[in-house]
Amino acid sequence: MSVQFTFDGHPLTAQSGQTVGGALLAAGVRSWRTTRFQGRPRGLFCGIGVCFDCLVTVNGEPNVRACLAPIADGDVVTTQAGDGRG
């Protein structure tokens, strides 16, 4: 079953059962966070919730681990800058 979500405003499609990270990578998106100090892009690294590199903002909530969180229909996913607390 496919689910619709947006990433930084762009509509994308994923398969239900995928994680946010899986959905983004399947759509060709490789990074969704910029680091706190150097502003460098980051995406998935360890894939199992250990490294915290994959943090992303989902529906306004920052610091969601994209490798663990399931994607849901209507999710609004946005690139997270720094710690995501503005």
Place this chain on the structure above:
Amino acid sequence: MTAVADTVAESAAGNRYDVAVIGAGPAGMAAAAAAAENGLHVALIEGGRQLGGQYFRHPAPGLNEPWASQLHHGWSRFETLATRVETSSRIDVLFEHQVWAVEAGFNILTDRGPIAAAHVVLATGSYERVVPFPGWDLPGVFTAGGAQALLKGNLVLPGRRVVVAGTGPLLLPVAASLSVAGAKVLGLFEANHIRGYAKHPLPLLKNPAKLLEGADFARQFLRARVPLRSGLMVVEAQGTDALEAVIVARPDGTHRRRIACDALAVGYGLAPQIDLALTLGCEHKLLTDGTVALRVDTNQRTSLPGCYAVGETAGIAGVESALVEGEIAGLAVAAGVAKSRNGSPAALRRRRDRLRAFADVLRARHPVPPAWRDHLAPDTLVCRCEEVPARAVAEAVEDLGATDARTVKLLTRAGMGWCQGRVCGYAVACLARRDPTEPPNPADLLAAAKRPLARPVPLGVLAEQDRRNK
């Protein structure tokens, strides 16, 4: 499986389990099944949402691809084991329960509240070890197991043109899965030379299935034209905002070659995830590859009465030994409760010993090549979380006189980030040695394996996020 308790208050309502198994990978599933089949009431506690752990990670129902079934060998073994767990009326499977500490006695603290149990079996598996190299923080660089988890769990490829590199047996199934799923695997680069296996014929000959498995992979790579090269490692990843290419070279930096790719799956072996046990005070042992594992007796008992360790927590040894050790521990706990003098069957223990001997050979053959340090650039991040460059670590050691990892950490913040040093701990322990030929200090390696909280949940900072991750 009895109804999954929604809140722990409910599941623990006044009742104390005979045994709590932490981790529902192959080892934990086997332990839970064996204990329940022998009359014990079991809580099988798992942070994730499915049975199977890393080896048997599988896509959620509804996700499918024509090649999906080829990602697993021997899937029927999982089905048999899952049936044993799911049909048992004595096992409560508690998904989405993150254990962040275990108190003696045993009181298991989870993000959903405490669970009481007379015995505990630690089956928390492992995480991957990667050493830093220039560009390893670029999107497109994945740990080898991470690439595998993405694929097995989501049926999504990390990239189209992939390089697999590092050291250790995990690289083989990772390259095989990527190739089955349609990625072009541009090469599998094993940093160590493979010929050294001949020096340890006995454990190899006693595990013929392992040799056949190796031959299977070799055939598969030949068919898919995956070049398998040993004695080469990735010394640099290149790209502006994402990975564009890797430089592969001999550990001494010669024979450099650039390979354009959009994903790198890199790993230097696995490290047991044993923070819960170390905090409890279980004895540990340092293994030849610099990893720290729990010390167990022939029935998988740790030094702490009532506390057992199975699978990767007792030292990395792979799925086969995880499965036998789970059975052994489940039977041993049951025998203990029944006050029977028979522990686990000798045949199982012999099989475990054979598999462990084989794992020791693998460990000895796949060290992290010490030359990784030579390839660091001053601005290569050592700690990805706190963005601490190699330059800062070198200053702490050379100019400020730090001689141990703890001091390096205090001076640079390396290892103080969200991952609590899981990713950089080994590298920092190595770099704290001014003399690169000296192996890391055992105390520093232990410090890298130990953290007060196995999960960051109670720090509050991440509590919200963890709720979302449910």
